[in-house]
Amino acid sequence: MPEFVAGLPKAELHLHIEGSLTPARAYAIAKRNGLDLDAFDPEKGAAARREFTSLVPFLIEYGKCSGVMRKEADFYDMMYDYLERAAENGVVHAEIFFDPQTHCYTDILEFKTVITGLTKALEEGRKTLGVDGKLILCFLRDRSVEEALQVLEDARPYMEVKSPVYTPDLLGVGMDNAELGFRPGRFKPAYDKARHAREAGLHCVAHAGEEGDASYITEALDDLKIERVDHGVRCLEDPAVVERLVKAQTPLTVCPCSNHRLQVYPRFFCGENAVRQLLSRGVKVTVNSDDPAYFFMGNVSAAGRACDASAYDGFLASNYVRTLALNSFDASFISEDDKKAHKAKVAEYCKGWRPACPPAA
Ligand SMILES: [Zn+2]
Known part of the structure; x- marks a missing residue:
């Protein structure tokens, strides 16, 4: 299964770039920036x-490590x-999510430094690694709406x-x-x-139904008109919300892995597995890594590892894993033609694994 999952083409749709910062990289950046090395x-x-x-x-740990960032090169290296x-994987x-408010608005860093470092790495990643990376700018929900509007204003030149x-x-x-x-x-607001910030508008997603109950999902769908729900596992507590999502x-x-480690949803890994429940009810589920460097995923990280961990725990058979890979492209914001092309590659890949890879669930 690990070999099958690692080679399976897939999209990752829930990854915080700050959550991918390993202790070794945080230390190297702290050193480069002349910070207190003991702390890192x-x-x-x-x-x-x-x-x-x-x-x-x-x-707390996440905030401390994210605090090492000072220069464009730091964001480049992290990405x-x-x-x-x-x-x-x-x-x-x-x-890929990034949180400008974690880095800026404290007089240390400008929005320009963050986005330039990240986009330069994305460009290099496309050329040398063949990974097509895009950015989703996240607002911190425990900060003010006024600050979120300011972030959008700072991002405006990059969208015109x-x-x-x-x-x-x-x-x-x-x-x-x-x-x-x-x-x-x-x-x-x-x-x-x-939604109207650039010619074609920005896509809208939001974390909902992770710590918060199913009503947070309904509110995000109704008020924010989101196209995709990040986490959302707690929809399982309200059949009407599941029905709406389906x-x-x-x-x-x-x-x-994130839900399991942070125990934000203790029943997740007990008894019936949420991913399997969601799949069997017809919800368009994808599996992702969230903050892989913080959740024991070490150097393997990424969506592949998350799929793999679920599979290892005996909850997901290979047919489910194949469905998750197909869903990851369906749920992405790439063009319909690109979705078709990627999904054809998934089918092609699975042919090579028969009979270990049954038809999609
Ligand atoms: Zn997240």
């Missing part, structure tokens, strides 16, 4: 990452590291086709960070603005 000792960092079992300690691991297309810094790599907006108590509807074929970007 890679062995201590790896040990800390093995310890946390809930959201708050994770966010290129991820793209290399993605390529090793059969990821051919990735729609006639601007000298225009980049087609910025394809959408999302929303992340602690969910409970931070209702999605509050961000309606930012999403309304994003009817509209709204994709979920589920992250089983």
Whole structure:
């Protein structure tokens, strides 16, 4: 199964680039930037990452390591590291979250530094690794709507086709960070603005139904008009929400390893597995890695590892894994022609694995 999954072409649709920063890379960047190296000792960092079992300690460690970033090269290196691991795991297309508010708005960094480093690495990744990476700008939901609107304003030059810094790599907006108590509807003005922010509009996604219950999903669909739900596993607690997701074929970007480690949804790995339940009910599920460098995924990371871990735990047979790969392209924001081409490659790949790879579930 691991070999089958690693080679299976797939898209990764739920990956926070800050969550891909390994302890070794955080240390190297801290050194380059003249920071206190003791605080970023890679062995201590790896040990800390093995310890946390809930959201708050994770966010503290995440915030500390994200704080090493100072220069364009730091963002380039962090992104290129991820793209290399993605390529090793059969990821051919990735729609990658980044959090400008984690880095900017503190007088240390400008939006320009962040996006330029990231897009330069994406360009190199396309050329040398064959991974087509795109960006989804995320608002931090525990910060103000006014700041989210300011982020969009700062991103505007990168979205205007006639601007000298225009980049087609910025394809959408999302929303992340602690969910409970931070209702999605509050961000309606930012999403309304994003939807009209460039000629064809930005795609809209949001984290919902991870810590928050199913009503957060409904609110994100109604108020923010999102096209894809990040996490969304708690839809299982409300049959009407599941029915709505199935009817509209709204994709979920589920992250089983993350849910398991952070225990944001304790029942996830107990009894019936959520991914299998969602698949069997006809929900368009995809499986992703979320913050792979923090969840024991080490150097293998990426969607492949998440698929693999689920499979290892005995919850997913290879036919489900094949369906997840097909879903990952269906749920992506690539063109219909590109979806067809990638899905044909999945089918072709699976032919080579018969009889181990039954038809899609
Ligand atoms: Zn996430």
